[in-house]
Amino acid sequence: MRLDRFLCELNIGTRSQVKELIKKGNVSVNGLIITKSDTNINETSDEVLFKGEKLRYRKYVYIMINKPDGVVTATRDKNLPTVMDLIKPLPVKDMSPVGRLDRDTTGLLLITNDGELSHRLLSPKYHVDKTYLVTCEHSLSENDINRLCEGVDIGDDEPTLPARVKTSNGTDIFLTIHEGRFHQVKRMLEAVDNKVTKLKRVSFGPLDLPGDLKEGEWRELTEDEIQKIIFK
Ligand code: URA
Helix, strand or coil: HHHHHHHHCCCCHHHHHHHHHHCCCEEEEEEEECCCCCCECCCCHHHHHHHCCEEECCCCCCEEEEEEEEEEEECCCCCEEEHHHHHCCCCCCCCCECCCCCCCCHHHHHEEECCCHHHHHHHHHCCCCCCEEECCCCCHHHHHHHHHHCCCCCCCCCCCCCEEEEEECCCCCEEECCCCCHHHHHHHHHCCCCEEEEECCCEEEEEEEECCCCCEEEEEECCCHHHHHHHC
16 A cells, blocks of 8 residues: 555545655654655555554444534534544544434444445344433333334334333333434334433444443444444
C-alpha cells in the first residue's frame, strides 16, 4: 500500500494533508524518515511511526459505545452532538453507526467501517435480536405482555413480529425484538396504551452492554466479540 494511502486510511488526514505531513518528515518506516508519499509499504509488517507514534493498521475496526441521552446517531449534524463526536480520535476513516437509536435512547450502539457486516446486521433477513430495558409510564398487564409477545399493530402494513418480554420491576420491562422499525419500541408500547418514559438498549445480537461502560464511553470490541458478531 502507498504510504499516503496508509495514513489516510488511519484517518491522519486528507490525501493532500498527509502528503504534506510526509514531505515535512513526520513519518518514518522501519526507522527511516520517508519523505516520498508514493513509497510502497507493507501495511501489516512494516513499522510506521507518525510523529514518533506507532500506527497500527486494521482494515476493519469495530467499536461499541454506550450512547448517552441527547446525542444523535449520525455521522454529522448541523446543531447537535453526534455519537461520532464522542469517539476521538477515530481510528480509521469511513466509520458509521450500525442502525440508529433515537436521540433520547441510551445504550449499546456499534460503530464500524465494515459496511458489509453493518448491512447484514440491519437486514430484516437476519433477525438480529435487540433487547431494550424499557421504562413504561404504567405497569403492564398480563394481557399487554401477551399482546407485545404476539405482535401488535403499530400502523405499518404488517403487525410487529413476535417479541419477548421479561418483566423487571414495577414499570420496567426487558423487551427483545428482531426487527428495527422506526421508533419501534415506542410505537409498540403506544399500541398497548402505554408510553415509554426511558429507553436503553442493553444488547445487540450476541453482544451485551458491559456494566462498566458508562454513558458516553466507548471501546473497541475484543477479538472474541468480533468473532461472535461476524459469525452471528
Ligand atoms: N425503538 C425506539 O422506539 N427507539 C429506539 O431508539 C430504538 C428502538
